[in-house]
Amino acid sequence: MRVRILPRETAAAVITGSVSAAGWAVAAATILLTAPVLVETLVLRGRSADIPLTLILLGVVLGGILAVVLRPRRWVVMAYLAGAGLATLGYGAVLLSGDPGIVEHSPYLVNRPALALVLVGIPATRALVGIAWSLLGFVVAVIAGVGAFAIAGLTFRPGFGPLMVLALTAVAYLTLAAIQARIRSRVPNFDELEAETQALAHGEDLARRTTAVVHDTLLNDLAVVMNAPDRIDRRTRDRLLADLETLRGADWISASAAVDLPAEDAGLRNELARLASEFQWRGLSLHLTGSPLAHHVLAPEVATALLGALRAALENVIRHSGVTTAEVEVIADADNVTVMVTDRGQGFDPKAVAGDRLGIRTSVIERMTTVGGEARVWSAPGEGTSVIISAPIDRRLP
Structure with a gap:
């Protein structure tokens, strides 16, 4: 309160x-x-x-x-x-x-x-x-x-x-x-105390986003290099260079404060198609299903978080599930855009994940919570994994 x-x-x-x-x-x-x-x-x-x-x-x-x-x-x-x-x-x-x-x-x-x-x-x-x-x-x-x-x-x-x-x-x-x-x-000056609290909260948010970006780019790129043949192809090299440029430019630091146009349905569809193509050549086939996204608008920071969380979920599939296919279902209703990622891989016990493992918790759950969304994970050993990512639509825009 x-x-x-x-x-x-x-x-x-x-x-x-x-x-x-x-x-x-x-x-x-x-x-x-x-x-x-x-x-x-x-x-x-x-x-x-x-x-x-x-x-x-x-x-x-x-x-x-x-x-x-x-x-x-x-x-x-x-x-x-x-x-x-x-x-x-x-x-x-x-x-x-x-x-x-x-x-x-x-x-x-x-x-x-x-x-x-x-x-x-x-x-x-x-x-x-x-x-x-x-x-x-x-x-x-x-x-x-x-x-x-x-x-x-x-x-x-x-x-x-x-x-x-x-x-x-x-x-x-x-x-x-x-x-x-x-x-x-x-007695402390409450105005100054509130300003310091906001600065600390901003710093914590920046730390969370930094952790998520490092996890989603650097660690995954290292995994690609480790699992690649002796000579990587041009497409892999271009992706690695793009990720390094992203980290070097640090544009992602100000992403939440950027003034930009909202992400509409066409942009989301294009990004989903781009993700499907990217993971296809990496060896993971995606089956995209669900309702269309017409007339749904996401704020820029929400769309960025949704796509980042989806990418992190797919990275976990390709690295840990042991399968080469996954299903991505998109559901759009009056309040939210929800994406469900399902694989039939080896699964895991979420309660047994060590506290210092940041993948799902930071790159998916906390990333969505920060922008007012939600993410939930269901999994069990031998039963596969399901991740539901929900992002609120922007009611400030028509």
């Missing part, structure tokens, strides 16, 4: 942004909880007439918070700081005008909107950016406080609330940044 994981920097931004958003929730809760305390305080001090205006100014601050939550854009936050700063200025001026003693009685009530200004960090995706926004909010809160005290004709007496909130916010952001840095040093 493949699990999708966010890129490391994106995940860090999501976490930091979530912490910033939590600050807005605290700011909104602060404004909402201030309202009942404000009403009670003003009633007790005989200032009920100031309740509507102060509540409206708190409502402006709360509305700005909701606007930023709904549209977390920098220009919205800047507009919030301007609007909420003016509302904080008016709120402080109303409370302080004509009642300087409220600073001594309820100092926290005066600077409550200022706390919401400091808790401004929703655009932040990094710790330093979040601290910078909080610092800007703190500056706006100080300016609003100075203005409110000046309007009331009082000496500015800053409360410790906004400064403490700024300090706590900075500590929270820096702690989160330190944790993320520590995690980066311990």
